[in-house]
Amino acid sequence: MSCKVTPVDAATDGLERASHEVAREVAHEEIQDEMLDDLPLKADIRLLGRLLGDTVRVQEGEDVFDLVERIRQTSIRFHRAGDEAARRDLEALLPRLSPERAVEIIRAFSYFSHLANIAEDQHHIRRGREAAISGAPPAPGSLARSLALAHAAGIDTARLIGFFGGARISPVLTAHPTEVRRKSTMNREMEIAGLLDRGERMALTPQEKAEDEEALRRAVLTLWQTPLLRRIKLTVLDEVANGLSYYDYTFLDQLPRLYCAIEDALGAGEGAGEGTRDTDGPDVSLPSFLRMGSWIGGDRDGNPFVTADVLRETVRLHRSRIFAHYAAELAALGGELSLASRQVAISPELEALAARSDDPVPSHREEPYRLVLSHIASRVKATRRQLDGRGIEAEPYADAEALRADLDVIHRSLCANRSRVLAQGRLRRLRRAVDCFGFHLACVDLRQNSDVHERTVAELLEKVAPGTAYASLDENARVDLLVRELSTARLLSSPFVPYSEETRSELAIFREAAAAHRAVGPLVIPNAIISKAESVSDLLEVAVLLKEVGLVSADGTSAVNIIPLFETIDDLKACGTVMDRALSLPAYARLVASRGGEQEVMLGYSDSNKDGGFVTSGWELYKAEIGLLDVFRAHGVRLRLFHGRGGSVGRGGGPSYDAILAQPGGAVNGQIRITEQGEIISSKYSHPEVGRRNLEILVAATLEASLLQPEENAPRPEFLSAMEEISDEAYRAYRHLVYETEGFEDYFWSSTVISEIATLNIGSRPASRAKTRAITAxxxxxxxxxxxxxxxxxxxxxxxxxxxxxxxxxxxxxxxAFLAAMYREWPFFRTQLSNMDMVLAKSSLAVASRYAELVPDPHLRAEIFGRIRAEHALTVKHLNAIMDQVRLLEGNPALDRSIRARFPYLDPLNHLQIEFLKLHRGQGAAADVAEDAAREEILHGIQLSINGISAGLRNSG
Structure with a gap:
């Protein structure tokens, strides 16, 4: 943190960043070249480290600064030279710190991790720009490379246009709580990133450099004086507001630009490839195949705070954000299109539209485009006020298509009168935004647990036909009863019948969704997801509830996609059978047909991993996709898979590009939805350029997986057999440890920060589904x-x-040798091992052993940690052998340097967290100290350390 700071020696982020995916080829360059390329990164980290060190010295005093430096140097000495004396010095020094002093040390190391992350992200952008400027071949994950591969494979432009015409890609933001930073902190970090970027792109004078460094110093000081953690628990609407921030950062601006780039690359854009020629080319545009989704405000599975009122306000907040964007863009367009009727001809339809304007500015009388834009702006304002239930002064738009139609009038007039180039800028992006975001901004999904649906339907049936006893019926009887209900227009609910609070809440949610459909259109809430789906009746229960509010009709038409979520290992194994039976039912098949003959199925990575372990979860997901493909092909229904991936590898995380390409042949087929969760949202989408690249990665990978990986290129049968055997053994080993070892729950709750994580104000959702220590809950x-x-x-x-x-x-x-061949030839197995390689490289048994010491029972501690240590050694040994490497990440030296360079800054945070945990839990010699220390300060120290470790690891949740 002083001018002596040794920087993170990483050329690439590598810690679950899709910007790393875009620069993956860097890992194959010569190591010496990589280290030379790191010099700008090192300079940035030295600068930020120096500014942080100066801040610590001025704000906290020379003694704190010296202590931070001593800890840092000691930790570096241990990691770089394997100096055991340094490790002992570190472990002896940290416990002697007072809680107040320890908190300052934690803050210093945490902020350094955040600043290093900023520098690494900027380095990705720097290298991407350098590659583009030098004319280097397009990188994997880029649209340019994917299109080049497609053309090389003989896929012509017409087929590519057809592919995008039928594609549907959707990143879905969720509020799952692993993002521990506050928005205030993120804003300052973005300010720092912007200043670094300015220095990179501009030739600054000495005075400008000094001014920018002073601005950086102010931003770092503000960071230091801004609390890292929230003191108040987030509400659901706070989470909604946080999610909306990324539309300002990235989506509203960059998504339209991405569409324009795709159209131009295909030669299908309006005047694509024509430069500034003002000719009347064909007006061709791709449909909006990539749309944003969100669970925030609609996901009530285990979250009692998501109510009908919250859903209504979520829709309103989304609506307000997109209308504000339209108003700003229309105002900017008005400033740009000052074309005078004396200077340029206009189309008759534009003239007619201008005549309807009541713009009072006299000079605008001869500026028809400004008149039209003023008229459109008035109608947009009126539409927003009407939807908000306020008075209106102009005619509102009936829907977003009507707004787009007026913008198209401007476009056609410009193109028809030799001003096509003016139509290709802000106007083009605004037209795309209206088409993509509509009046709803994002598609909000409803999600609820199947048990809740069951109880709700059971109560409704019992009220209309006492003695029905729905809950006691077997599956066949339930299906028969639900099918009969779907075929009648009769409603089960009545305003004159009292219901339980749960049933009232569920009906209110569905009614609010129906109201949103009527007000904004069907894209506002297009999906109802069923958590813990296990049977056909789980799907039909939702259909019955949707019928209660008019979103499903008795003739078999549905306004909403009914989506089962298969989560556990057993559910994944049974999902093909469940969907086969559902699609065989005429009543359900009609619902699917009404949705264009498409059925979405969601696969859960997180719960399947917790249930069966990493290896088995991945394999059962892969097999489930193959089984679903067979079922859907037999029924003539198009399958869309929704992948419930988390940020960490343990929850399905890993590079998105590799993950999509690792899907079975035919599983993508132009249709994919993927959850974006926790800190991964901010790491991918808080910077517009990085965000654009991540969106591009989703498009590129979907295209390649759909068009360049034919189904006949399936893995060898012996690979499948081997994977089945490996999965069975891994499942037994995992289940034996986690669910069959007596005392494991005690070990887990004692040796980790699980209890303290629950105290962090990082989300509205409870950490556990029930008040129990059971791993299953x-x-x-x-x-x-x-x-x-x-x-x-x-x-x-x-x-x-x-x-x-x-x-x-x-x-x-x-x-x-056989497994090594599997690794080389099979993308699924290669991706699994690559992710495992990264995870193991970020692990530290030395640090973990100290957490194990928190377990009070020495016999339990020795038994379980001993088994974990042995399994770790065996896993590393076999992984390295299969991947043909001597040590972890040998094949990715840039990522290896990045991770290793973080350890000296992570280890002190871990050691201090352990000491705080002892104080908080009153263990050992620390117990006496804890009595005199402020309990709040101790807990605050733990929470700060969680933040710092999370920042250092980046993809931890």
Whole structure:
């Protein structure tokens, strides 16, 4: 943190950043060249580290600064030279700190991690620009490379246009709580990033450089004086507001630009490739195949705070944000299109539209485009006021298509009168925004647990036909009863019948969704997702509830997609059978047909991992997709998969580009939805340029997986057999540890920060589904997050070593050479091992052993940590052998340097967290100190350390 700071030696982010995906080819360059390329990154980190060090010295005093430096240097000495004396010095020094002093140390190391992240992100942007300027070949994950591959494979432009015409891609923002930063902190970090970017792109004078450094100094000081953590628990609407921030940062501006780039690359844009020629080319545009989705405000699975009122306000907030954007863009267009009728001809339809304007500015009488834009702006304002229930002064638009039609009038007039180039800028992007975002901004999904739907339907049926006893019926009887209800226009609910609070709440949510459809259109809430879907009746229950509010009709028409979410290992195994039976029912098949013959199925990565471990979860997901493809092909229905991926590898995380390409052949087919969660949202979408690249990655990977990976290129049958054996062994090993070892729950709750994570104000949702310590009731997010904090990352690798050991011993004819061939030839297996490689590289058994010491029972501690240590060693051994490397991440030296360079800054945070946990829990010698220390300060120290470790690891939740 002083001018002596040794920077993070990373050339790439690599810590679950899609911007790393765009620059993946960097990993294959010569190491020496990479280190030379790192010099600008090192300079940025030295600068930020120096400014932080100066801030600490001035704000906290020379003694705190010296202590930070001593800890930093000691930690670096241990990691770079393996100096055991340095490790002992560190472990002896940290426990002697007072809670107040320790908090300042934690803050210093946490802020350094945040600043290093900013520098690394800017380095990605820098290298991407350098590659583009130098004319380097397009990188994997870029649209240019995907289109080049498609053309090389003989896919012509017409087929590509047809592909995009039928594609549907949707990143879905969720509020799952692993983002521990406050928005105020993120805003300052973005300011710092902007200043670094300015210095990179501009030749600054000495005075300008000094001014920018002073601005950086102010931003770092503001960061230091701004609380890292929230003191008040987030509400659902706070989460909605946070999610909307990313529309300002990235989506509203960059998504239209991405569409324009795709159209231009295909030669299908309006005047694409024509430069400034003002000719009347064909007016061709791709449909809006990429739309934003959101669970925030509609996901009530286990979250009692998502109510009908919250859903209504969520829709209003979304609406307000998009209308504000339209108003600003129309005003800017008005400033740009000052064309005078004396200077340029206009179309008759524009003239007619201008005549309807009541713009009072006299000079605008001869500026028809300004008159039209003023008229459109008045109508947009009136539309917003009408939807908000306020008075209007102009004619509102009936829908977004009507607004787009008026903008199209301007476009056609410009193109017809030799001003096409003027139509290709802000106007083009605004037209695309209206088409993509409509009046709703994002498609909000409803989600609820199937048990709640069951109870609601049971109560409704019991009220109209006492003695029905729906809950006691078997599956066949339930299906028959629900099908009969779907065929009649009769409603089950009545305003004159009293219902339980849960049933009232569920009906109110669905009624609010119906009201939103009437007000804004069907895209505002297009999906109803069923958590813990296990049977056909789970799907039909939702259809019955939708019928109660008019979103499903008795003739078999549905205004909403009914989407089952299969989460556990058993559910994944059964999902093909469930969907086969559902699609075989005429009543359900009619609902699907009314949705264009498409059925979406969501697959849960998090709960399946918690249930069966990393290896088995990935394999059962893969098999489930193959089974669903067969079922849907037999029924003539198009399948769209919704991947419920988290940020960490243990919850399905990893590079999105690789993950999409690793899907079975035919599973993508131009249709994919993927959740974006927690800190991954901010890491991907808080910077517009990085955000644009991440959106581009989704498009590029979907195109390649759909058009360049034919189904006949399936893995060898012996690969599938081997994976089945490995999965079975890994499942047994994982289940034996987590669910069959007596005392494991006590070990987990004692050796991790799971109890303290619940105190963080990082989300509105409770950490557990029930008030119990049972692992089965724990949500997957805090489960994975806790293991990341203690640096074990257990959900991302446990069981693989035992599985490979058993496989190679039993199948001596195959052995490791066979598994190495699987790794080289099969994208699914290669992606699994690559993600495991990263996770293991970020683990630290030395640090984890200190967390194990928090377990009061020495026998339990020795038994379980001993098993974890042995499995870790076995997993690393076999992983390296299969990947043909001597050590972890040998094939990705840039990522290896990035991770290793973070350890000296992470380890002190871990050690201090452990000491605070002892104080907080009153353990050992620390208990006496705890009595004299402020309990609030101790807990605050733990929470700050969670923030710092999360920042250092980046993809931890």
């Amino acid at each position: 724990l949500r997957a997010i805090p489960w994975v997050f806790s293991w990341a904090q203690c640096r074990l990352m257990l959900p991302g690798w446990y069981g693989f070593g035992t599985a490979v050991e058993a496989f190679t011993q039993r199948r001596t004819d195959y052995g490791l």
